[in-house]
Amino acid sequence: MAASPPGLLILVPARGGSKGLPGKNVKRLGGIPLLAWTARAIRAAGVGGRAVLSTDDPGIADVGRAEGLEVPFLRPPDLARDDTDMVDVVAHAVDVIERDAAVDTVMLLQPTCPFRRATRLAEALALLQLDGTEGVIGAARIERSPSLLYREGAGGLLDALAPWAPDTLRQRTRPTFTSNGTLYLVTREALRRHRRLFPPRLRALETTAIEGIDIDTRDDWALAEAVVAAGLAAPATA
Numbered sequence: 412m413a414a415s416p417p418g419l420l421i422l423v424p425a426r427g428g429s430k431g432l433p434g435k436n437v438k439r440l441g442g443i444p445l446l447a448w449t450a451r452a453i454r455a456a457g458v459g460g461r462a463v464l465s466t467d468d469p470g471i472a473d474v475g476r477a478e479g480l481e482v483p484f485l486r487p488p489d490l491a492r493d494d495t496d497m498v499d500v501v502a503h504a505v506d507v508i509e510r511d512a513a514v515d516t517v518m519l520l521q522p523t524c525p526f527r528r529a530t531r532l533a534e535a536l537a538l539l540q541l542d543g544t545e546g547v548i549g550a551a552r553i554e555r556s557p558s559l560l561y562r563e564g565a566g567g568l569l570d571a572l573a574p575w576a577p578d579t580l581r582q583r584t585r586p587t588f589t590s591n592g593t594l595y596l597v598t599r600e601a602l603r604r605h606r607r608l609f610p611p612r613l614r615a616l617e618t619t620a621i622e623g624i625d626i627d628t629r630d631d632w633a634l635a636e637a638v639v640a641a642g643l644a645a646p647a648t649a
Contacts, residue, residue: 418515419460426491427468431628441639448525450478455529455647467491519595526644527593545601545610549593588615591623
């Protein structure tokens with residue numbers, strides 16, 4: 412297991428408002444609040460640090476405390492809107508925590524990705540220790556050649572993202588990844604310098620398709636319930 416940085420802040424953002432699925436952060440999945448899946452994964456990971464909940468909602472704060480998360484502040488309303496940039500939420504939490512404790516590393520774990528494995532936290536910390544690394548993101552591998560990926564161009568016609576190449580060349584293409592929301596890890600210095608959760612010197616922590624399920628709509632919730640009902644995921648135990 413990777414050694415925990417001395418100033419590790421594990422931040423769980425869970426605002427009260429949600430248009431796609433009202434009350435989702437405390438809605439019960441597999442018999443426990445959605446937020447509890449992430450809180451229990453943190454405990455099971457055993458990586459140390461401070462696990463802090465950032466919420467504007469007193470009810471969510473109560474659930475977080477019951478699951479062992481610190482709630483040293485309530486998030487201001489202007490940082491709990493639909494259009495709030497997550498990096499601003501992180502910066503606010505870091506500023507508050509740094510009033511009485513040093514923060515060297517920030518790990519952001521969104522409760523809307525309940526199925527991440529607890530072991531991913533230590534794996535991410537190990538990647539961050541590799542020379543020159545400023546950040547790590549949970550990511551899904553895109554199993555397609557860039558020559559088979561398109562963006563819509565003028566008049567609705569598709570433009571290839573890369574020149575076409577025969578399928579025989581696909582195995583020589585370097586892996587392509589996309590962030591799936593399961594985990595964000597960034598050094599405090601990189602956050603200060605770039606004010607981004609995706610700093611330039613970034614590594615991917617590849618996760619499974621089930622881990623990458625991100626709950627934002629009723630359809631997402633139905634998918635998550637099906638995963639639990641099929642026994643493909645269960646809350647972590649410390």
